[in-house]
Amino acid sequence: xxxxxxxxxxxxxxxxxxxxxxxxxxxxxxxxxxxxxxxxxxxxxxxxxxxxxxxxxxxxxxxxxxxxxxxxxxxxxxxxxxxxxxxxxxxxxxxxxxxxxxxxxxxxxxxxxxxxxxxxxxxxxxxxxxxxxxxxxxxxxxxxxxxxxxxxxxxxxxxxxxxxxxxxxxxxxxxxxxxxxxxxxxxxxxxxxxxxxxxxxxxxxxxxxxxxxxxxxxxxxxxxxxxxxxxxxxxxxxxxxxxxxxxxxxxxxxxxxxxxxxxxxxxxxxxxxxxxxxxxxxxxxxxxxxxxxxxxxxxxxxxxxxxxxxxxxxxxxxxxxxxxxxxxxxxxxxxxxxxxxxxxxxxxxxxxxxxxxxxxxxxxxxxxxxxxxxxxxxxxxxxxxxxxxxxxxxxxxxxxxxxxxxxxxxxxxxxxxxxxxxxxxxxxxxxxxxxxxxxxxxxxxxxxxxxxxxxxxxxxxxxxxxxxxxxxxxxxxxxxxxxxxxxxxxxxxxxxxxxxxxxxxxxxxxxxxxxxxxxxxxxxxxxxxxxxxxxxxxxxxxxxxxxxxxxxxxxxxxxxxxxxxxxxxxxxxxx
Amino acid sequence: xxxxxxxxxxxxxxxxxxxxxxxxxxxxxxxxxxxxxxxxxxxxxxxxxxxxxxxxxxxxxxxxxxxxxxxxxxxxxxxxxxxxxxxxxxxxxxxxxxxxxxxxxxxxxxxxxxxxx
Numbered sequence: 001x002x003x004x005x006x007x008x009x010x011x012x013x014x015x016x017x018x019x020x021x022x023x024x025x026x027x028x029x030x031x032x033x034x035x036x037x038x039x040x041x042x043x044x045x046x047x048x049x050x051x052x053x054x055x056x057x058x059x060x061x062x063x064x065x066x067x068x069x070x071x072x073x074x075x076x077x078x079x080x081x082x083x084x085x086x087x088x089x090x091x092x093x094x095x096x097x098x099x100x101x102x103x104x105x106x107x108x109x110x111x112x113x114x115x116x117x118x119x120x121x122x123x124x125x126x127x128x129x130x131x132x133x134x135x136x137x138x139x140x141x142x143x144x145x146x147x148x149x150x151x152x153x154x155x156x157x158x159x160x161x162x163x164x165x166x167x168x169x170x171x172x173x174x175x176x177x178x179x180x181x182x183x184x185x186x187x188x189x190x191x192x193x194x195x196x197x198x199x200x201x202x203x204x205x206x207x208x209x210x211x212x213x214x215x216x217x218x219x220x221x222x223x224x225x226x227x228x229x230x231x232x233x234x235x236x237x238x239x240x241x242x243x244x245x246x247x248x249x250x251x252x253x254x255x256x257x258x259x260x261x262x263x264x265x266x267x268x269x270x271x272x273x274x275x276x277x278x279x280x281x282x283x284x285x286x287x288x289x290x291x292x293x294x295x296x297x298x299x300x301x302x303x304x305x306x307x308x309x310x311x312x313x314x315x316x317x318x319x320x321x322x323x324x325x326x327x328x329x330x331x332x333x334x335x336x337x338x339x340x341x342x343x344x345x346x347x348x349x350x351x352x353x354x355x356x357x358x359x360x361x362x363x364x365x366x367x368x369x370x371x372x373x374x375x376x377x378x379x380x381x382x383x384x385x386x387x388x389x390x391x392x393x394x395x396x397x398x399x400x401x402x403x404x405x406x407x408x409x410x411x412x413x414x415x416x417x418x419x420x421x422x423x424x425x426x427x428x429x430x431x432x433x434x435x436x437x438x439x440x441x442x443x444x445x446x447x448x449x450x451x452x453x454x455x456x457x458x459x460x461x462x463x464x465x466x467x468x469x470x471x472x473x474x475x476x477x478x479x480x481x482x483x484x485x486x487x488x489x490x491x492x493x494x495x496x497x498x499x500x501x502x503x504x505x506x507x508x509x510x511x512x513x514x515x516x517x518x519x520x521x522x523x524x525x526x527x528x529x530x531x532x533x534x535x536x537x538x539x540x541x542x543x544x545x546x547x548x549x550x551x552x553x554x555x556x557x558x559x560x561x562x563x564x565x566x567x568x569x570x571x572x573x574x575x
Numbered sequence: 576x577x578x579x580x581x582x583x584x585x586x587x588x589x590x591x592x593x594x595x596x597x598x599x600x601x602x603x604x605x606x607x608x609x610x611x612x613x614x615x616x617x618x619x620x621x622x623x624x625x626x627x628x629x630x631x632x633x634x635x636x637x638x639x640x641x642x643x644x645x646x647x648x649x650x651x652x653x654x655x656x657x658x659x660x661x662x663x664x665x666x667x668x669x670x671x672x673x674x675x676x677x678x679x680x681x682x683x684x685x686x687x688x689x690x691x692x
Contacts (some may be wrong), residue, residue, distance in 0.1 A: 156626050261664040391631065397655040401676035408680050412598060435679040442659055451662040454635075459662035466659050 001056065005049050008065060012045040012072065027078040027148055032239060037075065038244045041095075044068030047249035055341055057109030057536055063103040064249060070095025072247075078147055086158040086548030089132050089146075097180065098124035101187050104213040104248065105194075108205065108255060108339055117190060131175040140165040145171060148481060151229040163193075184221045188214055197320075198294070202337025205255065215244035266346050273353045281353045282309065285332065288346050298358040300559050306331060309357060309366030330354045371552070378550040382488045385448035392444045397437065404433040452491050456481045461512055470502050470527075472510045482521060486571050489547050490514060492524040493555065494539045497525035497567040505529025505565055520553075521573035526566040533559040545571070576600040577623030582613030582639065584632050588676065592626055592653075599681045610634035618631070619650050624688065627670075629654040629661060637664045644669055651687055653679060 016038040024035035048064025055061060074095050086480045105112055112118045135146075139157030141166045147155070195203055270290035273281065286294040297306035297314050299338045316323055322336040324343045332347055346353070374557050407430045411423065418426075438439035444450070452460035458477035465472035481487070494512055501507040507527035514523045537542050537558045548555040553571035579601040581592045586608070594604045604620045607613035612633045617625055625648045629636035640650045650670040658665050658673050665673055672687035 393655060398588065399677075401655045401679075402585065402587045402591055404677045405595065405679055409591060409594055409598070412595075412681065434677050437675075442658065445655075446661060449615070449660060451657060451660050455662035455664070463659050463662060512626065 001246055001560075005052060006043065008069075008350065012042060012068065015069070016042055022075050022079050026080045026200060027188045030150065036242045037238075038072070040077075040242055041068045041071035043246050043249045044071060047252050048548060053251060055110075056217070057341065058108075060103065060107055060252065063099065063110070064252060065104060067095055067099045068101055068249075070099050080153060080155070082156040082158050085155050086136055089136060089157075090129060091132075093128040093132060098128045098185065100214075100245070101183075101217075102249070104210065105170040105190060107252065108337070120183075120186060122192060127175075127179050127183070129180060131171060134166055135171045135175075137161045138164045138167045138171070140168055146169045180530055181221055184217045188221070189215045190416050191217070197326075197333045199337055202335060205337050211247075211251070213244075213248065215240070217244075223524045232487065265315075266342065266349050268347045269346055281350055281357045281384050284353075285346055285350055287400065289334065289343060291335045291338060291339055293335060296354065296357070297331045297333065298354070298361040299328055299330060300358075300362055301328060302362075303365070307361050307365050309361050309364075311361050311366070311368050313365075326351060326354060327360050371550075374550040375552075378489075378547055379485050381487060382448070385488075386453060389444045389448045389453075391449060392440060392447070392451065397440050397444070400433055400437050400440065404437065406432055407433065448488070449491070452487060453484075457487045457490055457514060460487075461494060461514065464491075464498060465497060465512070468502060468510070470498075470507055470510055472498060472512060475511050475513045476515045477512075478514060478521075482573060485551055485571050486521055489551055489553065489571055490521060492547060493523050493544050493567065494525055496544050497527075497565075500533060500540070501525070501527035501529055505531065507564070516573060517570070519574055521571045523571075524566065526564060528564045530561065531559045531563045531565050532561040533557055533565045541567070578602045578604045578606045578620060578659070579624040579626060580607065580613065580620060580622050581626045582607045582610070582616075582617050582636070583626075583628040584608045584630075585628075586635065588628075592679070595679065596624075596626065597640070597683055606684045608632075610636070613639055614642055617643055617646060621646075621647050623649060625650045627652055629656070629665070635664075637668055640668055640670050649688070651684070 019041070020034045020038050023029040023037060029037070036358050043062050043070030048061050048066070050061070051058070051064055052061025070091070072095075073088060074092045076084055077092040079085050079088065080165050095352075098121065101114075101124055102337055104511055105117045105121065112121060136145075136157040136159050139160045140163035141160065142154040142285045144157075144163075145154055147570055158527045195206060195210060198206055266288055269284055272284050272288070282294065285296065288290055295308075297308060297316055299305075300307055303313075306314050306316055316331055316333060320336065322338065322340070322343075324332045324334065324340065324347055326332070326347050329351065330347075332343060334343055407426055411418075411426050411430070414426075416421070449460055449463065451463045456478070457480065458474075461474050461477050465474055482490070494514070498512075503553055505527055507529035510525065510527045512523075512525050514521075516522070533541070535545060535555075541555070541557060545555045548569050550573060551571050553569060554570045555567070557567050559564065559565040576685065581589050581596070581603060582591065583606075589606045589608070592661050593606065596603050600670050601624060604622055605616040607616050607632065610633050613625070613627065613631075614650045625643065627636045627639055627650050629652055631639070636652055636654075640652070641649060652668070652670050652673040654661060654673070655676045657675060661673075674683050674687060
C-alpha cells in the first residue's frame with residue numbers, strides 16, 4: 001500500500017502538468033486559472049494520501065485521492081484530440097460532482113450512514129456518467145459544443161451513433177440545469193440535515209468540512225441558475241468554485257490535526273488510568289474523548305448481559321449512538337461523530353482498567369442479586385406467616401371454639417340431671433379448651449398478627465400496647481397503610497423491642513415513635529429500663545437486623561447501662 | 576326474646592350457635608354463610624338480634640354492621656380471635672358488643688344484650 005501511495009503521489013505531478021497544458025493550450029484558460037484548477041486536484045491528492053497513510057482503515061483518504069485524480073482526469077476532456085476528449089468526457093463530471101459529494105457526506109467515518117445518502121451518491125455517480133455518454137452518442141459535429149464555443153475549433157465525439165443537435169442540446173440543458181442544480185440543492189439539504197441532527201461535538205467536527213461543501217454546492221446551484229438565464233459563467237464564479245473545492249481538503253487536514261490532538265488525549269488517559277480507581281474509568285474515558293455523554297457497559301458472560309458499574313442490568317441503546325465493543329469486557333457507547341479509530345485506541349488503552357471495573361461490576365451485580373434474593377426470602381416468609389395465621393384461624397381455632405361451644409351446650413342440656421362427676425369432667429374440658437384456644441391465639445399473634453394485615457401498623461401497635469403489661473405510649477403512628485413488608489418489619493422491631501423491655505430491662509414505661517422521615521420509615525422504641533442490651537446478645541435483635549437489612553434498612557441499639565434502651569429501625573419507604 | 580339470625584361461614588359453629596340462641600329463647604329465623612346473604616336475611620326478617628362473625632369470606636363483619644346501622648336489628652360480634660386482635664374497628668363499632676367464640680354462652684350473651692337494654 002505504501003508503494004501504491006508513493007506511485008500515486010508521483011504520478012499526480014505529470015498528470016497535473018499535462019492537465020495544465022491542455023487547459024492553457026486547448027481550452028485557452030489563463031495560466032493562473034489553470035494553475036488554480038490543477039492545484040485543487042493536487043491538494044485533494046496530497047490530503048487524501050496523507051489521510052490514507054494515517055488511517056488505512058478509513059476510506060476518507062482513498063476517496064479524497066480518488067477525487068483528486070478525477071479532477072485531474074477532468075482536464076483531459078478539454079483536449080482537441082477526439083479520442084482523448086471522448087474518453088475523458090464520459091468520466092469528467094465524476095470528480096466535480098459525485099465523488100466530491102461522496103467524500104463530504106462520508107466524512108469522518110468514511111462510510112455513508114443513511115439510506116438517503118447512499119441513494120443520493122449512487123444516483124449522482126450514475127447521472128455523472130450516463131448523461132455525458134448519451135451526449136457523445138448524439139454528438140452532431142460541428143454544431144454540438146460544450147466548451148469554448150466561441151472558438152473556431154469544435155470537439156468531436158468518437159462515438160456519434162445518431163447525431164442530433166436538438167437532442168444533444170436538450171441533454172446538455174437537462175444535465176447542467178436539472179440534474180446538476182437539483183443534485184446541488186439536495187446535497188446542501190443533506191448537509192443541513194446532518195448538521196441539524198449532529199451532536200454538539202459532531203457539529204464542531206463537521207462544520208468546517210461541511211461549510212466548504214456548501215460553498216462548492218451553492219456554486220453549482222448558482223451556476224445552474226446562470227445557465228438558465230444564459231448569462232454563462234465568469235471569473236468570479238470560477239474562483240468561487242476553486243475556493244469551495246480547495247477548502248474541502250484543507251478542512252479534512254484540519255480534521256486530521258484535531259484527531260492527532262485527540263490522540264494526545266489517549267496518551268493522557270493511559271497516565272490518568274494509573275491514578276484512577278476503577279469506578280472512574282468512565283469519567284476518564286469521557287474526558288479523554290471529549291464526550292461527556294459517553295457510557296460504559298460491562299459484559300457479564302455468566303449472565304450474557306451488560307451491566308453498569310453498579311452491577312445494574314442495562315440495555316445498549318444504539319439509537320443515535322455508536323457502540324464500540326471490547327470483546328468479553330465492555331461496550332463503549334459514544335457520540336457517533338467520534339472517530340472510531342480514536343475510540344478503539346482509547347478502549348485499548350483502558351482495557352486493563354475496564355477489565356478490573358468489569359470484575360467489580362460483576363461482584364456488585366452478584367451482591368445485588370443476593371440482596372434481592374434476601375429481600376424475596378423475607379417477603380416470602382412474611383407471606384407464609386400470614387397464610388399460617390389464616391390457616392390457624394380458619395382451621396384449628398374454629399374447631400376448638402366450636403367444640404367449646406358444644407361442650408357448653410352439653411353442660412346446659414344436662415343441667416341438674418348430670419352426674420357431678422360428668423359435670424366436673426365437662427367443666428374441666430371447657431376450661432382446658434379455653435386455655436388451648438388462648439395459647440393458639442398467642443401462637444397466631446406471634447406468627448403474624450391479623451390486626452397488622454387488617455388495619456396496618458397503627459392498629460397493630462395499639463393492639464400490642466393493649467396486651468403489654470408495662471404501659472406503652474404510642475407517640476406517633478402512620479395514619480395510612482405502608483407496603484406490607486415495611487409494616488411487618490416495623491411491627492416485629494417494635495414487638496421484639498417491647499418484649500425485651502418487659503422481660504429483661506425492668507422498664508416501667510415504654511414509648512413508641514413510628515413515622516416517615518426523608519424517604520425512610522423510622523420505628524423507634526425507647527424504655528426507661530436498666531439498659532445494657534446488645535444487638536448480638538441473643539435477644540432476638542440479631543434476627544431483626546437481618547430482617548431490616550434485607551429490605552435495605554438499618555437497625556441500631558443504643559443501650560448504655562442505667563440509661564434505658566433505644567432501638568431504632570430505619571427502612572427505605574418512598575411512599 | 577325475639578327473632579335472631581346467625582351469620583358465620585363455619586357450618587358447625589352456626590349449628591351450635593342456633594341451638595344456643597334457641598336455648599336462650601330466641602327464634603332463629605335464618606342462617607347465612609357470608610356477608611351479602613346475611614345482609615339480605617337481616618333486611619328481610621328485621622330480627623332483634625344478628626349474631627355476626629367478623630371474618631367472612633366476602634366482606635368484613637364490621638362492614639355488614641355498618642350497613643345495618645339504621646336497621647332495628649342489634650348486632651353482636653363473635654370471633655375466634657380476641658377483641659384485642661381485631662384492632663380499632665372492633666372498639667369503635669356501633670355493635671352491642673363482642674363475644675369471643677370460645678366464651679359464647681347463655682350468660683355471656685345475656686350479659687352483652689342485657690347490658691345495653
